[in-house]
Amino acid sequence: MSSATKVPPSPTKRVLVAGGVGNFVEWYDFTIYGFSVGIVASVYFPKGNPTAALLAAFAVYGVAFAARPLGALFFGSIGDRLGRRNALAAAILLMAISTAMVGILPTYNSIGVVAPVLLVIARLAQGFSAGGEFSGVATFVFEHASPRRRGTWVAGVSVFALVGMGSAAVTVLAFSLAYPTEYKAWAWRIPFILGALVALVGLYLRLRLDETPVFRALEASNQINKTPLRDAFRMHGRELCLLFCAFSYQAVAGHSIIGYLPTYLHEQVGMKTTTALMIAGFTMLVGAAIGLSMGRISDTVGRRPVVIAALASAAVLTIPAFLIIHAGAGLAGGVVAEILLVAPFATILGAMMPTMMELMSPAVRYSAAAVGYNLPYMIFGGSAPFVAALLVSWTGSGLSPAIYITVVAVVALVAITAWLPETHRVGETNPDTGSAVSPLHGDAVP
Template sequence: MTSPLRKVRPPSRSPEQSRKALAAAVVGNFVEWYDFAIYGYSAPVIAKLFFPSSDQTTALLGTMAILGTTFLFRPLGGIYFGRLGDRAGRRKALATVVLLMGVSTVLIGLLPTYASIGALAPVLLVLLRLLQGFSSGGEYSGASTFLSEHAPQHRRGMWAAISAATTTLPFTVAALVVLFLSTASPQAYTAWTWRIPFLVAGPLALVGLYIRLRLEESPVYQELKETGPVAQSSIGQVLQHYRHEVFLVFSIASLNGVGFYTVSSYVPTYLTSTVGLSETAALTTNCIALCVYSVLAPLLGRFGDLHGRRAVLRAGAIGLTVMAVPAYLLIGQGSWATAVLGQLLLIGPLVAVASVVAIAQVELFPTQIRYTGAAIGYNGAYAIFGGTAPFVGAFLVARLDSPVAPAFYLLAIGVLSLLVVTRFPETSRLPLNRQDNQTWP
């Protein structure tokens, strides 16, 4: 049962403070997700270097499985950083997140390969990817919470969608970096330059850490602290009193996770390993699709501010479900143009869902447990569904030998999500500074 809420006066926020928070969140978000994205685009070379070379299909599945296991630690990271953000402040949690991501990414770039240390190589790779997953568990919900609490109420959907867009731009940059290095000298790339994108994460993380440490805490959280000691709620209590809200976030984030990681992490590999496009062609088509995502996200976020979250979410869920099979039919045709068109068929409805996920996970919870509640629902969905999308796609292709096989997973999740979307509440007019009157022990 949801606990009683207390509404308080809107928090004061200066336009300059809000703009600084927006700029800092964008830069910090970019740094965090560049570090996380580079692994997906390096999957083909990692499969060659960190697994036995006798069976490349098995090696690729192993690489995708490691990508999936990363997401298993996202709920743990979400719980840890969610509680840290609710107890000690959003700023402290987000600074810790970007530092941990930077360290683990640099260490991946320094790992010896299978040829050097044998089976220990993929083991160490898994451990570092789990650290990345733990870090990323605190990023998206935390950044969305922090930015939305700084945003003007009538534009918070657009601001949260800008945060979503800046999680996509790093994937584009990561793809371009890998494309440049792999085409400039394929031999050098396989030998050593594949490490460069991972090592770049070090200075980027320091930049992100510096920016986040200079931020002011959100006015909504500052107001909460001024009313008295911050409540020390447990995970069990959050799930007991806000399980319905957590389930709603889990449901819509599941569809968003499968859709996003299908496009961003699996489609480039699918185009090269299954369709037969060159790596250059595959990555350029994906960059175009992700750039369109980044442009559309703030627009659909603003549309949700004006017309409500529910209508945007419903349109996106229906669109992803209907377009899954046609999109893969186009992607599998084997040409550059159809690969772009197929991905764009998915991008439009995907952005609609993503723009709502970015803000609704914040609006559904009161201030005291907002970071924790959002992180549990969001990262639980990504652990079960989002992280498995690349592996399931590769597995279905291997087993069914059909160009549309990866679409079946997206289609199934889309149908299940529609059952929840029809009952999703309208959250766009709820005040973010509402407080929970529940007395936590």
């Protein structure tokens, strides 16, 4: 086994806390826009046509996803060439600045068309930052973890994204209740500013971390890849296609839940916004528990059966969940329906993130994972709320978004069932060659 692939020591609490807190902050900051989209539409766009303003606000939600692959390319290259820690510190600093920008921008009434232009710039910066965050944290923790605990540890920091999303919903809910008359005027800005401040705490924690043992070993053995992006596509084309399939479902489902469903519950079902946010916050926290459990289970039974079960569940449960929502079942029905939607999404998160790490060679891991994760989010995640709202507008059916999610889940299920190898023991020594062997190509991992 080469020095670059020796099993690193188990991660310390400091690594897990810094990775988890950073992930929490990044996804709190990124998704709080989705929970505030109704107010954003009224503040930053002309008020003459509320439907057009709402669609425009959803479109700006999607703009951030266009920047995510660019951020993936940029931060992935930094992470593979200059170190995982440096890339993660830069990503969270950019998120802090761009989130603060959303919170302090002047309104459309104050500066006219410049307001939505600046909003787009802020969202692009948020998306650029997010492109290097999630897969970067997974890489960082994975490279500290022992082989038999990788699913647990990677899932553990990954589900902090769901905690961040849930906390964003709870924060918006809390301030809307605390300032019922002032919220639409100015108090809606406070959650954005708080997110920026907490991001600086995440930056401090990350700067105190050491580089990963795997990256230090690559440096010591002169195996740092100078062209990680090019080699990621050359070495891992098939793996990237598999990631695209799995994360396409996750992108559509996740951002339909985050960016569209609260607005749908209010606009189409007539549920109070506070109730919709309460449901979103609670179910995201439930999803975090599910994702962590599935990561732990995947360490025992393998990643492949967990991922397949998640996609099969999504294909079966999505339409019934929307039927419950559309029936106006109230708070209890809304909770049940969103848990049915969140559970497959969270399971993919818990099992597919360590799978992604195990599929990639160490020298290009950050770049390959960042591209494989963020490209489907650009295509499907950013457009999910807009497409969902558009489908309902065109068809007049509240079930049309559910059909869309189901179709994507079925396509992903077919691809994953046919081609995803089992990876949870990848990295252990091959007794014949003494090397860690790629599950798809049989080539020794650098």
